[in-house]
Amino acid sequence: MTNPTLLSVSDVRKSFATPRGPLKALDGVSFSIKPGETLALVGESGSGKSTLALVLLGLLGADSGMLAFDGRSAAPIADRAHRRPDRGLGIVFQNPHSSLNPRMKVRSLVAEPLKASSDLHGNALTDRVVTLLEQVGLGRQYMERYPHELSGGQMQRVAIARALALEPKLLILDEPTAALDVSVRMQILKLLKSLQEHHGTSYLYITHDLGTVDHIADQIIVMYLGRIVESGRVQDVFAAPRHPYTRALLDAVPTLDPRNRGVFVTLDGEVPSPVDRPSGCSFAPRCRWKTRRCTEIDPALEVADPGRAFACHHPLASGPDGNELDH
Amino acid sequence: MTRSILDITGLDVTFPGLVRDTRILRGVDLQIQAGQILGLVGESGSGKSMTASACLGMVPEPAVVSGSILIDGEEVVGRSDAELNKMRGGQVAMVFQNPMRSLNPFFTIGQQLTEIIRRHRSCGKQEAIAAATEGLRSVQLPDSNVILCRYPHQLSGGQIQRVMIALALACRPKLLIADEPTTALDVTVQAQIISLLYRLAKEAGLTILFITHDLGVVSQLCDRVAVMYEGEIVETGSVSDIIDNPQHAYSKRLIEAFPAVGRGQQTFKAQGKPACGPSIIMGGAS
Numbered sequence: 001m002t003n004p005t006l007l008s009v010s011d012v013r014k015s016f017a018t019p020r021g022p023l024k025a026l027d028g029v030s031f032s033i034k035p036g037e038t039l040a041l042v043g044e045s046g047s048g049k050s051t052l053a054l055v056l057l058g059l060l061g062a063d064s065g066m067l068a069f070d071g072r073s074a075a076p077i078a079d080r081a082h083r084r085p086d087r088g089l090g091i092v093f094q095n096p097h098s099s100l101n102p103r104m105k106v107r108s109l110v111a112e113p114l115k116a117s118s119d120l121h122g123n124a125l126t127d128r129v130v131t132l133l134e135q136v137g138l139g140r141q142y143m144e145r146y147p148h149e150l151s152g153g154q155m156q157r158v159a160i161a162r163a164l165a166l167e168p169k170l171l172i173l174d175e176p177t178a179a180l181d182v183s184v185r186m187q188i189l190k191l192l193k194s195l196q197e198h199h200g201t202s203y204l205y206i207t208h209d210l211g212t213v214d215h216i217a218d219q220i221i222v223m224y225l226g227r228i229v230e231s232g233r234v235q236d237v238f239a240a241p242r243h244p245y246t247r248a249l250l251d252a253v254p255t256l257d258p259r260n261r262g263v264f265v266t267l268d269g270e271v272p273s274p275v276d277r278p279s280g281c282s283f284a285p286r287c288r289w290k291t292r293r294c295t296e297i298d299p300a301l302e303v304a305d306p307g308r309a310f311a312c313h314h315p316l317a318s319g320p321d322g323n324e325l326d327h
Numbered sequence: 328m329t330r331s332i333l334d335i336t337g338l339d340v341t342f343p344g345l346v347r348d349t350r351i352l353r354g355v356d357l358q359i360q361a362g363q364i365l366g367l368v369g370e371s372g373s374g375k376s377m378t379a380s381a382c383l384g385m386v387p388e389p390a391v392v393s394g395s396i397l398i399d400g401e402e403v404v405g406r407s408d409a410e411l412n413k414m415r416g417g418q419v420a421m422v423f424q425n426p427m428r429s430l431n432p433f434f435t436i437g438q439q440l441t442e443i444i445r446r447h448r449s450c451g452k453q454e455a456i457a458a459a460t461e462g463l464r465s466v467q468l469p470d471s472n473v474i475l476c477r478y479p480h481q482l483s484g485g486q487i488q489r490v491m492i493a494l495a496l497a498c499r500p501k502l503l504i505a506d507e508p509t510t511a512l513d514v515t516v517q518a519q520i521i522s523l524l525y526r527l528a529k530e531a532g533l534t535i536l537f538i539t540h541d542l543g544v545v546s547q548l549c550d551r552v553a554v555m556y557e558g559e560i561v562e563t564g565s566v567s568d569i570i571d572n573p574q575h576a577y578s579k580r581l582i583e584a585f586p587a588v589g590r591g592q593q594t595f596k597a598q599g600k601p602a603c604g605p606s607i608i609m610g611g612a613s
Contacts, residue, residue, distance in 0.1 A: 044513045045484070152371070181370045182540045186584040208513050211543070211586040252518040254543025256585050258566040261547055262529070264522035267515045270483050 005068075006202050007056075007170055008032035012065030012077055014055055020275045025051040026062070027226040033170065033219075038196065038203040040217035040234065042210060042249065046271045048226040049206045053172050056204070057091060058083055070169055087117060090168035094175040096155035100147045106133070106158050107143040113165040132161040135198075136191060153184035157191070164195065170202045177212065189215050211253045214238060219307075222246045225274050225282045228301055232308035242304070242315040244287050281313065289314050331397070332502050332534040333359040333382065338394035338404075340377055340386055351377050351390070353558045359502070359551075364528050364535040366545035366566070368581065369555030375538045378555070379504045382536070383421055384411040399501045416447050420495035424507040426487040430479040436490055437475030440497065447498040462493040465531075466523060485516035492523065496533070503527075506538045521548050542585055546570060554578045 010030040015022040025048045033039045041049050054060035056067070061081030068074040070088050080086075093099035100109055110129045114120050120128055130140050136157040147155055156176060163171055173192070177185040193216055196203060205217050213220060214234050222230040222237075222245060230243040241247040248267040269286045272278055278285050284294040293313050301311040338355040341348050352374050359365045369375050380386050382396055384403050396403040398418045403411070423429045430439060440462065441455040448458070456475070463471035466489040479487060488508060495503055505524065509517035525548055527533045537549060545552055545566060552569045554562040554577060561575040573579045 044515055182542070183370055183580055183584045186586065189586075209586075210514070215586055248515060252514040254518075254521075254541065254547050256543055256546050256570055256582065258546045258570060261549075261566065262525055264518055264525070264547070266518045266522050268519075270485055270516065 004035060005032045006035045006037075007067070007069050008074070009056070009065060009067045009077065010074075012052070012055060012062050012067075014051060014060070014062045018275055023274050024226050024277065025274065026055065029065075029223075029226070029228055031221055031228070031231065033202050033204065035169070035202055036196065036200040037219065038205055038217040040205045040207065040213045040220045041223065042207060042213065042220060043223035044208055044271050046225070046274065047223040048274075049208075049223060050174055051226075052223075053091065053174050053204070053206060055080075056172065057089055058085060087166050088169040089172065090163035090166065090170070091172040091174065092156070092159050092163050092176045095179045096147070096152065096159045097179070099159055100155060100162075102147050104146075105143065106138075106145050106147075106150075109147075109158060110161050110165060113162060117166060128165075132165055133158075135164065135195065136161045151184075152180050153188060156180060156188055160188075160191070160195070164199070164201075167199070168201060170204065172204045172206070174206045175208070176205075178207070178209070185212065186215075192216060208249075209253070210238075210249050222249065225271065225277060227282070227311070228309070229283065229312070230310040231301075232305075236305075236308060240316075242308075242310040242317075243283075243312045244289055244316060245283050246310075247316055248286075281311075289316075330361045331358045332361050332399050333357065333365075333536060334395075334397040335378070335382075336395045338378070338381060338396060339392070340374075340381060341391045341393075343389060343391065351558055352381070354394070355555075355558075355560055357553055357560060357563075359534055359536060361501075361534055362528060362532045363550045364524070364537055364548055366549035366552045367536060367538045367555060368540060368542060368545060368552060369577075370540055373555045374558040375555055376506055377558075379421065379506050379536065379538055382419055382502070382504060383415055384408075416443065416498040416500060418500055419502045419504065420498070420500040421504045421506065422488070422491050422495050422508045425511050426484060426491045426508075427479065427511075429491060430487065432479050434478075435475065436477055436479070436482070440475070440490070440494060443494055444497050458497065459493075462497050463490070465496065465527075466490070466493045468493070483516075484512050485519060488512060488516075488520055489523070492520075492527075496527070502534045502536065504536045504538070507540070508537075509544065510539075510541075517544070524548065540581075542570070542581055554581070 012026050012029045014026040015024045029052060043049050055062045055077065058080035062077045065077040066074040067077040107129055110132055111125055114125060114128060133142060138154065138157050177188050180188060189212060207213065217234050220234045220237050221228050224245050230237060230246045237246060241250060251265040267286055272285060280295040280297055281299050284290040299311045299313050301309050303309045335355055335357040338352055339350065340352040341350045355378060367375050381392060382403060384406055386392050392404050394404060401414065401418060437459060440459040444455040444458050459475060460471045463474055468474050468489050509520050521544060524535060528535050539545060549566055552564065552566050553560050554575060556577045562569060562578050569578055570582060573582055
């Protein structure tokens with residue numbers, strides 16, 4: 001194949017039944033990840049990012065959609081649920097305090113996946129655990145510690161070692177640095193980056209903080225209310241966001257420049273409830289460029305340049321529109 | 328404008344131990360002028376939150392507190408619980424990091440707001456409801472009547488944090504202590520809350536001690552910064568002083584660790600534009 005993809009999913013849909021009607025958590029999501037590449041998945045709480053992660057892992061059954069992973073042919077994604085988890089997929093959760101068993105030592109935490117799916121034991125197992133810990137920058141002396149004896153950054157390193165134990169081809173990172181201090185955050189991102197260079201693992205990096213995205217990701221997908229509103233290469237999207245929501249997310253990231261003090265470009269309101277999705281474009285109620293067309297017709301995801309897509313009737317052009325937010 | 332609302336001098340907090348005592352705070356000195364916002368930055372365990380607790384007289388037993396904390400001229404250290412209870416709310420109030428955990432899930436927002444107001448102002452129910460409505464309006468929660476009847480789980484994180492700010496401000500304190508109030512929130516909602524606090528300080532003359540580990544938030548919001556490291560204030564100054572010319576190694580590390588949109592933070596600094604600057608420049612190059 002000329003253009004290999006590691007993972008491709010198409011038209012994933014998942015809705016939850018609620019007393020107030022169906023909640024569409026994922027509404028036709030399609031994307032693909034190439035080997036060794038990092039795809040950032042960005043959006044506010046409630047945009048469907050974590051649901052997508054659970055669906056990919058098979059921890060949650062999807063309603064419809066196809067998935068092709070690691071050279072196999074596409075199969076309905078719903079089949080993944082209630083099956084043995086795919087060894088090629090790993091996950092690092094947001095909060096290591098709650099994702100690591102407090103009653104297990106680091107040694108057994110890292111050894112657990114190895115015991116479950118390989119016949120390593122005895123010294124060979126210990127050696128493998130030590131190698132894994134060293135890869136994430138922790139020495140042998142951490143083996144006999146419990147999670148509460150570690151700092152947040154060290155715990156997250158253990159979680160990463162655990163996820164890497166089975167040498168996954170794709171690692172899902174669900175806000176891996178959100179629970180960490182700013183100074184530790186960059187260390188973890190650097191570690192992930194160097195691990196990727198070493199092993200060629202692909203990452204699906206889920207976050208709501210655009211500030212960290214371009215340190216680690218190659219491609220970006222912006223989600224809003226279960227749909228993709230913009231996608232493309234990180235540098236292209238950051239240089240010229242076409243969807244007003246992407247622009248608002250970029251503007252919300254605090255900068256280190258004190259000259260910006262007291263200048264707030266805020267996005268009003270919050271994500272509407274996915275149960276009563278607004279008619280037309282779901283972002284329209286919060287959008288400052290909305291017209292009547294936006295509230296009536298739902299914009300489709302259009303491919304602009306190769307690899308670049310956005311769903312908006314009035315995309316921010318590289319012209320006067322784009323400057324309107326400039327103060 | 329020279330009046331200090333918060334004046335901490337030589338604050339020491341020590342936990343007695345079996346082998347040796349642990350000094351959590353070591354001679355902290357900190358002043359905030361009326362109407363100013365001071366950002367207190369430092370990593371977990373550096374003593375930021377302990378400083379905040381000390382200002383409210385809430386240092387846990389068996390710690391020994393020495394030094395002086397003056398809030399609008401009134402000493403906090405060494406006060407009895409009854410006296411402190413009068414100061415809390417009236418002189419100084421606090422907004423915590425995790426709003427979901429700081430409200431009682433069994434009572435409506437209205438019940439919790441009016442309870443506080445009636446307790447401090449000793450007024451009737453109707454008056455308290457009116458004050459609560461007014462309070463919610465001041466934190467830009469428009470449908471105040473609807474919100475008052477809701478339980479905490481029915482609100483979003485951003486709405487709850489606004490309610491917490493309304494609660495804290497209900498008795499018109501002179502000093503508001505905000506302990507990482509936006510850490511649990513989405514970036515977009517964080518921007519809304521920060522802009523609300525900024526307006527409250529600049530328009531209503533509120534004095535704010537803002538505790539965070541995010542220098543980006545500090546540079547958008549604060550007049551001055553104090554950097555805390557291992558229980559000591561290692562550096563204070565204006566935001567631009569500390570960002571352009573950090574003296575202490577920890578300050579330098581914090582600035583280096585700051586993730587900036589557009590990778591080249593240096594580039595945007597050189598251009599003198601905000602982080603969204605490069606995107607506008609490059610995007611608007613037509």
